[in-house]
Amino acid sequence: MQQRSRARDPKLAPVADASGPSALPLGPRVASILEVAYRARRPVLLEGPTGIGKSELVAQVARSLGIAHRVLDLSLLEPPDLVGLPVIEEGITRYALPRFLPREGAGILMLEELNRAERYIQQPALQLLTARALHEYVLPEGWACFAAINPETGDYHVTPLDQALRARFLHVPVRADRASWLAWADANGVHPAVMAVARAHERVFVDVPPRSWTYASDVLKTMRPHELADVALVRDVLAGYLPPVWVDALLSSGSLSARAIELDVHTMLREYAPKSVHAETLRGWKERGETDRLDELAARLKAVLGGPEAGVLAANKTLTLGALEALLADLPGDQRESVQDALGGNPTACVLLDVRPEDVLTNYQASPARARVEEWKASPAKHHRIALLVTAVRAKVLAPEIGAELRRSNAQRLSLGHFLLQVGERWGLPLAEALQKIGVTPIRPT
Template sequence: MLSVAYRARRAVLLEGPTGIGKSEIVRHVAEELGIATAILDLSLLEPPDLVGLPIVKDDRTHYALPSVLPREGAGILLLEELNRAERYIQQPALQLLSARRLHEYELPPGWTCVATVNPQTAEYHVTALDKALRARFLQVNVRADRGAWLAWAQTHDLHPGIVALAHAHERILEDVPPRTWAYASELLRAFSPAELADGMLLRDALGGYLPAAWVEALLASRDSWGSRLSFDVRELLATYSPESPRAREIAGFRERGETDRLDEIVSRLAPLLAGPEAGVLVAQKQLVLGSFEALLADLPGDQREKLQEALGSNVTATSLADIEPNDFLTRFAGSAAEKKLAAWRADPVKRHRISLAVTALRTFVEQPARLPELKKSNMARTCLGHVLTQLPDPDAMALVETLKRVGITPVRPGT
């Protein structure tokens, strides 16, 4: 949305709680577009900081342009804390946002403005923006998303205790914003081993950021904070191959009987593959089936199956499926889709592909808009009956359960 708004040169109003990454989103978009970012924290400004100091020239008053305002090039001018600023700052800022002008100053053609605001609730001391002003902006409500944040946390080396806590608790960002968890992570990284053993010190320090209940939940997992791995397991999903350095390292674990390290790889990957962040990794091309399957080939069967089960049942990762739902519902018998299914069933390293395709199919048939047509379609019901005969038992049972719940009766072949 921000990329489209930039191309349209329309000002954007990002509204959301503090600490959820509104400013970080703007910086990220600017980097992707290859443009600059200029930031003004309006809550800290006085009028001359934005309008400029008045100067008299040829008996006329002009304004000296503040150095923070762009003169050329392309970029996003980010105006932070718009509704925390005083009225005498809000008015010129709104003129800049809506009219792209401020006295003699005009925003260069390659620039656009984005403003951030906090919600108008009792939790924030803000100055309300009236409806007439709001109507001039593309308004975007911003919220913290656990899946997206976990994907970010995996790539920014957040403390493993906090990452594990986020995997275990869906409401982790409802009470504490992402930025505060990042601060707590930095604090934990700074502790020495002796300090980490001091429960009172940990509680007092972490309590400066986190509510007591979250401190206790975090400390309860203290025994699992350490890692014997020299790498981030997430990279295995994107770059693993039989010839890669990680493949040689994992082969060494197997040869030396270091099964605890293999267990740690699986225990760290399984919740990631089962959780909502897997969909984010797929979208960012940081979860690649080829790499995932190369890793599976180097793992013992029971550990391979844990990872396959985690990924195969994840609705957010179904874009990886190589068979579309409609392929199951139209002329399935003898089709290319049936041949793929048979090949995957015969290959232990690719059986998760069946589960992904079935998960996508189950999601497809559950959509209310499609149900009336599917219930009446003899072709779809016959194809579903044939599909069920081709599936491994766990996938067949999951599909039967879904069909029964939505009221679709498959037709068995030969009836």
């Protein structure tokens, strides 16, 4: 049963992470670890709170590797369900193996609720995980075993695992990650009101796990317009998943009656091209003067590109500059510039660039980066690249050790002077303000 915490302002809620300060955000970084573990055929212990998406990430990794994925909930099993029923053949006891144990091929066998299972289930499960065998059964070479557990805290009724056993696993403590969930949620049609709240509140998963937000979205999407207009009914429905403070946040989001946009924004960001179906639709809107649709598309793009999920989409290669810039070139000027402003100020999206802050700080006046920036200035559909580079350099110089170095280095301050002169006040103002804040004066080129 979902635990309820006391109601409080979500903006002021303290950060509380049951999986500890060393937990990794559940997203691309953890997915890369799981891929390595699968190649090494090492058992993994994913440890984190319930409902944050551990199992979903494992399924995603299996899909990306093109292998099978099977899930076994250990909390529902009795010993014969896992080890098989004994069968006597020619006076020898053998075990009739369960059908779910793989016999061939490649895949990941995911064991759920390992530390919520009884000891008599834990023992054979641990043998399967660590020894890759159960009696005569041997896990096929192409398969790996992963397990998910909840933290051993007062929040969960668990059977602790022996430390000697833990040492046999690749142990990965994880926590819910808002950026990764937003990227997933936006691509999977989560209700606009839930998306609005998750984007607005950094601590959206402190009280409520991602799974409960997804459930709330599911029920909102099935409600009819007259039901959504009934505030009392909406409160009663959402109260089954969310504390009152978050129900209030959803009601005040202004998005309860919003419906999904006609175009798939994530597909556009990944593969938009001048002759694509999306391009034809967009051109039709422009020709017919459907500015409301264009404004809606721009608003949706700004929400995605200006938010934390942009970095996750870039890391997953589901946001590419080629597709984005083809799309920007087709947007009317006002909408294009508003989208570029949202993206350009987003530090999580700086990974899209192939020019690094170090290229600006080191002999910029003679570096290839200077020519790249000049090229970007000449193309309106690439102006966001300039803003992104300024954002990246700004983040770099605000690091304490870098600021001290800049104050001592005339060469670096001259490089910054050349860069600021080139980009001008339109893009360079945030960087100039950051340099003033840390007491660094760029040297203006003569």
